[in-house]
Amino acid sequence: MNKKTLLSFLFLLVFHQTNKAQESKSRDKNNAKKMEWFTDAKLGIFIHWGIYSVNGISESWAFFNNYISHDNYMKQLDGFNASGYKPEEWVKLIKESGAKYSVITTKHHDGVSLWDTKAPNATTTIKHSAAKKDLISPFVKALKASGLKTGLYFSLPDWSYTDYDGFTREHKRYKLGEEPKRWNKFLNYYHKQLDELSSNFRPDLVWFDGDWEHSGEEWQAQKVLKGLRSYNPDIIINSRLNGHGDYETPEQGIPVVKPAGDYWELCYTMNDSWGYQPYDYKYKSPNMIIRTLVDCISMGGNLLLDIGPKADGTIPDQQVKILKGLARWTQKHGEAIYGTRAGIPTGHFNGKTSLSKDRRTLYLYADWAPYDGIFYLKGIGSKVKSAKIVGSNTNVDIRKSGTDLVLKIAESSVDADVTVLALQFDEPLKLDQKTSIKVNLSEKKKTSAKEQVTEIADAMQDGNNPFLNTKLAIDGLGFEAEKKTLNPEVYSWITKNAESLFQTGKGLPEGHYQGNSALSADKKTVYLFVEGKPTGPIALKGVKNKIARIRIVGEGTMMEPEIYNKLYWSAIPGIIYIPVPEDRLDKNLTVIAVLLDGPLDLYREKVGAIESNL
Numbered sequence: 001m002n003k004k005t006l007l008s009f010l011f012l013l014v015f016h017q018t019n020k021a022q023e024s025k026s027r028d029k030n031n032a033k034k035m036e037w038f039t040d041a042k043l044g045i046f047i048h049w050g051i052y053s054v055n056g057i058s059e060s061w062a063f064f065n066n067y068i069s070h071d072n073y074m075k076q077l078d079g080f081n082a083s084g085y086k087p088e089e090w091v092k093l094i095k096e097s098g099a100k101y102s103v104i105t106t107k108h109h110d111g112v113s114l115w116d117t118k119a120p121n122a123t124t125t126i127k128h129s130a131a132k133k134d135l136i137s138p139f140v141k142a143l144k145a146s147g148l149k150t151g152l153y154f155s156l157p158d159w160s161y162t163d164y165d166g167f168t169r170e171h172k173r174y175k176l177g178e179e180p181k182r183w184n185k186f187l188n189y190y191h192k193q194l195d196e197l198s199s200n201f202r203p204d205l206v207w208f209d210g211d212w213e214h215s216g217e218e219w220q221a222q223k224v225l226k227g228l229r230s231y232n233p234d235i236i237i238n239s240r241l242n243g244h245g246d247y248e249t250p251e252q253g254i255p256v257v258k259p260a261g262d263y264w265e266l267c268y269t270m271n272d273s274w275g276y277q278p279y280d281y282k283y284k285s286p287n288m289i290i291r292t293l294v295d296c297i298s299m300g301g302n303l304l305l306d307i308g309p310k311a312d313g314t315i316p317d318q319q320v321k322i323l324k325g326l327a328r329w330t331q332k333h334g335e336a337i338y339g340t341r342a343g344i345p346t347g348h349f350n351g352k353t354s355l356s357k358d359r360r361t362l363y364l365y366a367d368w369a370p371y372d373g374i375f376y377l378k379g380i381g382s383k384v385k386s387a388k389i390v391g392s393n394t395n396v397d398i399r400k401s402g403t404d405l406v407l408k409i410a411e412s413s414v415d416a417d418v419t420v421l422a423l424q425f426d427e428p429l430k431l432d433q434k435t436s437i438k439v440n441l442s443e444k445k446k447t448s449a450k451e452q453v454t455e456i457a458d459a460m461q462d463g464n465n466p467f468l469n470t471k472l473a474i475d476g477l478g479f480e481a482e483k484k485t486l487n488p489e490v491y492s493w494i495t496k497n498a499e500s501l502f503q504t505g506k507g508l509p510e511g512h513y514q515g516n517s518a519l520s521a522d523k524k525t526v527y528l529f530v531e532g533k534p535t536g537p538i539a540l541k542g543v544k545n546k547i548a549r550i551r552i553v554g555e556g557t558m559m560e561p562e563i564y565n566k567l568y569w570s571a572i573p574g575i576i577y578i579p580v581p582e583d584r585l586d587k588n589l590t591v592i593a594v595l596l597d598g599p600l601d602l603y604r605e606k607v608g609a610i611e612s613n614l
Contacts, residue, residue, distance in 0.1 A: 034234045035246060035263055037149065038205070040339045041100035042297055043330065044151065045323075046267055046274075046306040047090075050108050051129065053276040054079035054311040060109035064159060064168050073110070074123075074160070076311075082131035085313025087139040091146050093315065097323040098330025098337065102143055103151030103207045103304060106136055106197060111160030115200065119192045123160055140201045151205035152197055156241075157213050161186060166213055176218065187220060194224060198231035207249075208240040216242035238265070249304075252565040253572035254292060256511035256542040256604050258299040258342060265302040268292060270322050272565070276308040283318050284564060286325025287367075287536035288577065290417045293326070293337075294365045298352035300342030329417050332391035336363040336420045347434045348379050350515045350531060359428035363390070364407075364421040368532040369414040371587045375421070376454060377405040381430035389413045390420040403432045406451075417535050439466040442485055449489035453588040456494075456501075457529040461516040463506030467494075474502040493588050496554035500527035500591045512542050512602060523599035527553065530580060530590040537562070537577035538592070542603040544573050545596035553591040557584045573603050 052059040054076035055068075063073040094102050107113045113124045115136035125131050136152075143150050158164045163185040167173050176183045197203065206228060211219065221244045228235045239245040247263035254266060270289070273280045284292075289305065296303045305326075307319045330337060336354065340363065343353030352365040366375060380403050387396035387407065394413045399406040407421060437458040445452055459466055471478035476495035483491050494501065500518055504527060507517035516529040530538060550559045559578055566574030578592060 031246070032262075035236065037100075038236055038247070038302070039263060039300075039341075041149070042302050042337050042340070043097070043099045043293060043326075044101040044103060044149075044265070044302060044304040045094045045097060045099045046153075046304045047102065047104040047309065048108070048153075048274040048306060049105055049135070049309045049313075050110065050114070050275060051076040051080045051112050051311075052108075052110070053309065056276055056278045058273075058277075059105075059275040060155075060159065064109065066168060066170060070160070070168070077112070077123075077125075077129045080125065080129040080131055080311050082125070082129075082133055082135060082311070082313040084310075085131075085133075085135065087142045090139065090309075090315070091142040091148065093320065093323055094143075095146050095148060096327045096331075097305075098327055098334070099148065099305075100338070101149035101151055101205065103153050103205065104136065104139060105153040105155075107155050107158070107193070108153075109155045109157050109159050109210055111155075111158040111164075113193065115196070117193055117196055119189045119196070121162065122189070122193070136201065140203075149204040150201060151207055152201060152203045153207040153209060154194065154197065155210050156190070156208055156219055157210040158186070158190065161189065163189070183218075191220070191223070191227065194227060195231075198228060202232060203235070204232070205236045205238075207238050208245075211240045211242050216244060250605075251570075252567055253570070253605075254295050254541060254575065255299060255301075257606075259301065260606065262300070264300075265304050266292075266296050267304045267306065269306045269565075270319055274306055274308060276310050276316065282564065283322065285536060286322050286329075287417045288539075288564075289322055289326055290329045291367050291536065291539070293330075294352050294367070294418055297337060297340055297354050298343045298365065300354075325417075329415070332415070333418075333420050336365070336390045336422065344429070344431060345434070346510045346514075348431065349375070349377050351375075352514065355429065360425050362423045362425070362429055364423070366419045366421070367417065367536065368530075368534045369411070369419075370409075370532040372450065373409045373411050373414075374450065375407040375409070376451075377407060377423075379403050379432040379434055380405055380423075381432045382425040382427055385424045385426050387421060387423045390422050391415070396421055396423075415535075436462045436464060438462075438464045441466050441470065441482055444485055445487070449487050449493070450588050452487060452490045453493050454531075456490075457516040457589055460501070460504065460518040460527075460529070461507040465501065465504060465518075467501045468503065472498055472502060474499050489588065493586070496586075497589075497591045498554075500529075500553050500593065509602070509604070511604070513538075513540055519600060524596050526594040526596070526600060528578075528592040528594065530585070530592055533582060533585055534580055537579040540576040540578065540594065542573055542605075543576060543596070544601040544603050545598060547576065548595040548597050550578055550592060550594050552580070552584050553593050554586075555584065557581060559592075571603065572605065 048059060050059055062068045063070045106115055111123050113122050116126045116134040117124055126134050140150055157166055159167055163182045165173050174182055221241050237245045238249045247265055248259055248261055249265055249267055251267050271280045271283045293303045307315055309315050340354040341357060343355055349364055354363045384398060387398055389409055392413050397408040439456055439459045476498035503521045504518040513528055518527040547561055550561055562577045563574040
């Protein structure tokens with residue numbers, strides 16, 4: 001190759017790479033613009049409604065898993081009457097809850113279409129159910145009139161369609177390689193249904209499900225995406241099309257750590273069921289749901305909260321109660337919900353946080369009422385311009401110590417579920433790098449007992465146990481020599497909670513518990529440091545172990561935890577909720593001992609990023 005040819009080649013290579021980089025940058029910019037409403041929304045309402053609500057059994061899975069025959073399952077069509085269905089009231093309740101979008105099941109895996117599909121041999125509510133109605137059209141009409149975004153759930157599999165290959169767990173109709181004509185017949189059927197949903201309802205979002213049964217090529221994912229985009233160039237889809245999509249959808253389990261992608265959404269039930277099941281009494285409280293929403297907000301994601309209407313189209317009272325409880329909180333705290341972005345790293349505040357888009361406002365979420373109205377915020381490198389309680393505009397008193405802040409609020413301004421503080425800065429927030437906390441017990445301090453106890457808990461979390469070189473015993477004895485240098489209140493707290501301080505090591509990693517913690521030397525007991533008065537049961541995530549017992553350190557009260565969202569088919573542990581009796585709380589810091597069935601075993605899943613394939 002001569003010099004001239006080489007230079008030409010290098011020029012073309014640089015030009016190609018530059019052009020490719022510019023195209024990628026432009027694509028990312030367009031995608032960010034498309035995704036902005038979704039990122040700002042934070043809360044959506046999922047609706048699982050279908051014939052499975054007649055008997056109150058698992059949606060589609062009841063016959064797939066052979067809990068009931070397919071024939072008997074489909075007989076529920078005769079009882080699915082939608083006689084009390086009032087879509088305008090549904091939408092009113094959804095909007096009141098604070099949701100900015102809703103996703104409704106147009107067809108689950110059982111193949112029953114809730115709209116007037118013209119696809120050949122389709123089973124529909126208008127032709128085959130007692131309702132004799134198109135149930136999607138009036139809901140979408142009401143949704144669009146309300147200003148909320150429209151999401152449509154669509155099942156890729158159709159286990160009732162005679163030309164789909166799958167039927168039940170034990171029975172498959174045919175193999176694709178042996179009967180390609182039947183598979184193509186199904187593909188034409190399902191492409192037609194997607195075209196109908198796009199042309200009839202003009203959705204903002206399509207929520208696929210069931211992609212595990214086939215590859216992206218077999219589903220003709222690229223053709224699906226091209227078709228959807230032909231109706232709406234800005235259509236958003238979830239990742240359940242074999243990775244072709246815009247955002248990840250973790251199910252039931254709140255992520256322990258922030259997902260890697262910019263866009264994600266937790267789909268979540270109010271009890272343990274998606275559709276209406278009258279004997280599933282395991283409803284979470286509004287407090288738990290609000291705190292789950294805050295958890296999602298703090299990690300930059302959305303909560304898609306599910307409701308399951310009855311066969312007559314009415315929403316169960318318990319579900320309405322939860323939506324009303326959610327509404328109370330969202331209406332008060334909208335500023336700290338919509339349009340926010342993921343918060344600051346853990347270690348600065350012992351609760352959840354988020355930031356405004358310009359990073360000039362920091363929101364602190366506290367699901368506890370602090371004794372003396374005091375919160376601690378550490379490592380803030382920017383000057384606070386103003387601070388208030390969101391929803392009340394009550395100011396927050398600030399005492400500064402270096403880059404650490406002591407924030408004091410009026411006890412009357414504490415919210416029943418989650419109190420939100422907003423700190424404004426003149427510049428995008430700068431943080432000081434977190435330093436490892438160490439405590440010198442021999443040093444006399446002028447700070448309050450509560451501040452000193454909190455500092456000890458901070459040091460324990462970092463693995464800097466100040467008691468390792470003292471004579472403190474597990475029963476609190478042997479510590480008398482330190483009594484003369486310590487605040488009497490601090491000394492009393494140390495000797496009372498000695499078990500949690502004796503030879504204990506570094507606490508739980510980020511994400512498993514929002515406050516400080518410590519771990520026993522044998523790794524079998526987790527000690528949780530609980531600030532103030534919790535507004536609900538404290539939550540522990542991602543612990544694989546079974547719980548042997550839970551008690552309050554220093555005074556022995558036993559507590560029975562409740563575990564939610566432990567799915568039999570998933571490796572993700574359920575959330576452990578621990579109710580703490582108010583009359584047993586310590587005014588400085590309560591310590592909870594969680595005894596495990598063996599050395600601590602943690603689950604830390606990585607929810608990956610999804611790239612737009614549109």
